[in-house]
Amino acid sequence: MALEWQHSTEKLVKNCVLTIPHPSKVTSWADNMSIWPSITTSKIFSYFIDSMAVDGNAINNLKSSEAFRYLHSDKVGCVLLHDMGSLIYLKADVQPSQSVNNSSHNAWVLVTKTRDVETAGCTCIAGPGRSCSHSAAVLWKVENAVRQGKTGLACTDVQNCWNAGTKSNTGQQKIRDVSFRRHSRNNLYQPALQASSSSIVSTPSRKVKVHETLEEWKNYCPSTPIAALFTAPGSGLMQLTFNTSLPAQSAETSKAPLPLHHGDHNTQLECEKCRAFYTTYIDMTTTQFMYIEQHTKEQSREQLWHDMRRVRITASTAKNVPVQATTAPDKFLSEHLHPTFQGNAATRQGAEGEEHARQYLQDQGHDIDVKGLVVCPSEPWLAASPDGVMNRDTLLEIKCSVLVKNQSLTEALAAKSSEIKRMPTGEFHLSFNGPKGYYMQVQLGMHCTGLRQALLVIWSNTECLQLNVLYDQTFGGTYLKATLLLFHPHVAKSCR
Numbered sequence: 001m002a003l004e005w006q007h008s009t010e011k012l013v014k015n016c017v018l019t020i021p022h023p024s025k026v027t028s029w030a031d032n033m034s035i036w037p038s039i040t041t042s043k044i045f046s047y048f049i050d051s052m053a054v055d056g057n058a059i060n061n062l063k064s065s066e067a068f069r070y071l072h073s074d075k076v077g078c079v080l081l082h083d084m085g086s087l088i089y090l091k092a093d094v095q096p097s098q099s100v101n102n103s104s105h106n107a108w109v110l111v112t113k114t115r116d117v118e119t120a121g122c123t124c125i126a127g128p129g130r131s132c133s134h135s136a137a138v139l140w141k142v143e144n145a146v147r148q149g150k151t152g153l154a155c156t157d158v159q160n161c162w163n164a165g166t167k168s169n170t171g172q173q174k175i176r177d178v179s180f181r182r183h184s185r186n187n188l189y190q191p192a193l194q195a196s197s198s199s200i201v202s203t204p205s206r207k208v209k210v211h212e213t214l215e216e217w218k219n220y221c222p223s224t225p226i227a228a229l230f231t232a233p234g235s236g237l238m239q240l241t242f243n244t245s246l247p248a249q250s251a252e253t254s255k256a257p258l259p260l261h262h263g264d265h266n267t268q269l270e271c272e273k274c275r276a277f278y279t280t281y282i283d284m285t286t287t288q289f290m291y292i293e294q295h296t297k298e299q300s301r302e303q304l305w306h307d308m309r310r311v312r313i314t315a316s317t318a319k320n321v322p323v324q325a326t327t328a329p330d331k332f333l334s335e336h337l338h339p340t341f342q343g344n345a346a347t348r349q350g351a352e353g354e355e356h357a358r359q360y361l362q363d364q365g366h367d368i369d370v371k372g373l374v375v376c377p378s379e380p381w382l383a384a385s386p387d388g389v390m391n392r393d394t395l396l397e398i399k400c401s402v403l404v405k406n407q408s409l410t411e412a413l414a415a416k417s418s419e420i421k422r423m424p425t426g427e428f429h430l431s432f433n434g435p436k437g438y439y440m441q442v443q444l445g446m447h448c449t450g451l452r453q454a455l456l457v458i459w460s461n462t463e464c465l466q467l468n469v470l471y472d473q474t475f476g477g478t479y480l481k482a483t484l485l486l487f488h489p490h491v492a493k494s495c496r
Contacts, residue, residue, distance in 0.1 A: 004052075005110075005119040007130070012110070012119065020161070023089050023108045025128030029080035035087055036081065036151040037115050039142045047117035048131055058130045070094055070137035071144060072187060077104065078163050079141055086113055090142060094122075094134040107134035123303040144292045225328050280310050282380050296372030298387050305373050308383065310337050311377070315384035315444040318438025353419055354387055357459040366390050376448040396453035399438065409463035420458060420465070430456060430467055432475075439469075444473045 006013045039333050053059045071074050077093035091108035107122040120135035121127050126133075144149050145163070210347040221227060284292075296305040313321060317336060322329050335341075358368055368388045376382040388396040401412050413420045419434035430439050442454045451471070458465040 005130075007119070007121060007128070014118075018142035020084060020087065020110075021081070023091055023110075026082050026089060029082050029091070031078060031080055031081075031163065033151050036085065036090075036145060037078070037111050037113065037150065038116075038146050039111065039115055039139050040165060041114050043111075043117055044136065044139050044143060046121070048136055051117075051131075052127065067133040068134065068140040068144070070097065070189075071141050076137050076141045079138060087111070088113070090137045090138055092141070094137050096124075097133075105132075105134045107132070107138050107225075108136050109138055113180060113480040122231075127372065143293060145266065147386050152256065185311070202413070224338065243345055278381075284375070284380065289377065289380075293372045293374055296385075297370050302372075305385070307374050308375070309385075312381050312383040313439045315386075316380075316437075319440050349458045353459050353461075354398045356461075357457050358396075358401070359465070360464065361390065361396075361457070367392070368396060373443075377450075382444065382448055384441075384448040385425060386445045386449060388457060389449065389451070391455065392421055393451060395442065395449055395451045396457070397438075397442050397445060398453060398457045400459050403460055407483045409458065409460045409465065412460075413458070413465070420467070428467055430469060439475075442469050443472055443475050 004014050006016075007022070010025060016096060044046050048059055063433055075095040077095075079092045080089075082089040088111050089108060089484055090111065091106065093104035094107045096102050105122050105124040107120075107124075107127075109120040110118040114235055117139065120130050120132075122132045122134045124132050124134055127134040127292070141163075142151075172390055209220075211220060291302065292308055296302045296308070299305050309317075312377050320332055320336075322332055340451075353384060358370075361366055368390050369392070370388050371386050373383055373385050376384075386395050387398045390396045400407055403409065403412055412418065413422065413428070419436050419438040420433050421429050421431055423429050430442070432439050439458065441458055446452065446454055451472065454469040456467040456469055458467070
């Protein structure tokens with residue numbers, strides 16, 4: 001039906017025969033629910049799904065079938081009617097779904113006395129398509145009123161209130177007053193109650209409790225609604241409140257502000273600002289480290305995992321650490337503290353491959369314990385997120401190769417850029433200084449977990465390569481710690 005009507009700013013013409021004024025030119029509108037047409041769900045679907053669009057194809061606007069959400073969100077204003085005999089205009093102001101501060105859209109529909117929807121329009125950007133969700137929302141309001149029996153009756157104050165809509169801006173509300181219900185088409189609409197100014201009762205002011213001593217404050221904290229914040233791992237609030245290992249400060253010392261800027265210095269944490277950061281966010285207790293590991297098993301899906309990694313050098317990022325004194329750390333720090341990479345098809349494929357590889361090893365009879373972020377107990381500024389611990393004594397690290405079409409895993413490993421080299425004896429060897437840093441990642445993973453052997457699995461959909469890697473005391477225990485320790489003060493200074 002929509003294709004039969006030609007729209008202009010002045011009028012609507014059907015099949016070059018019937019001409020009616022455009023709704024924007026109509027001046028007489030009635031606010032009378034008693035004469036609303038009996039619109040049904042089938043009539044709405046018939047127009048917005050099956051009718052012919054301006055391009056000659058079916059409108060097929062499935063989104064319009066959910067436009068009833070505008071109604072239940074109080075975004076549909078008062079529906080007005082203009083009766084032209086066999087045809088009826090219905091119009092209403094409909095608030096945008098997202099930009100709540102923008103002006104409302106003027107949506108309208110043209111229906112017949114027999115309840116068929118002829119055409120529609122709106123002032124929104126999709127309005128010329130004659131099938132936007134705002135015009136559908138007008139029909140859903142009429143349909144809801146019909147189901148509630150509010151049409152065909154003498155106009156009452158109750159009907160006027162129901163059709164009034166709302167023009168109030170979205171504001172702050174208490175959680176208990178917010179409805180998170182997901183509505184369906186069968187739900188009956190009831191407008192939100194508007195509290196009058198006389199019914200508003202001011203909240204009595206609360207007396208502020210002043211704690212005279214730190215001990216009194218400590219005893220009070222567990223009884224507060226935010227008690228959990230004081231036990232959150234890495235929380236500065238918890239450290240300042242309960243960390244008795246911090247030296248007591250005199251009133252004069254505590255009032256002295258820390259300097260905003262300071263230059264480079266050694267790694268002995270002589271800088272007061274860096275020492276405070278290290279004590280608060282890095283050097284935690286064994287219990288806190290266990291909590292972090294247990295609550296980050298989903299790894300990148302856990303916010304705690306991201307937060308704890310930002311203030312540490314991790315096994316997967318250690319390769320990128322600029323350990324040369326002449327290399328500025330700014331670029332690495334910027335990406336490490338504020339990462340912009342959010343994943344791609346290769347990382348998603350890798351995550352799926354890790355699950356398949358773990359399942360394959362379990363089917364072979366191996367016991368695999370999935371791990372979260374493991375913080376090194378002796379150097380808490382180091383951490384690793386291994387893919388698991390196999391048989392309780394072997395670090396598991398899985399790498400999923402992204403192969404080009406018709407390429408085998410063996411062919412991929414033969415490339416010059418491959419981390420895995422094939423020796424003349426036919427055995428495979430993990431390069432000490434490969435471009436992707438697999439060797440460093442595995443060694444740092446063993447160093448953080450305290451394990452002394454690892455299984456590196458190179459996985460593809462059709463092939464699998466397993467490499468046994470032993471802990472290198474010279475590399476993991478001496479070289480790695482020494483070089484990365486040079487860089488750690490930069491992290492501390494940037495995180496403050």
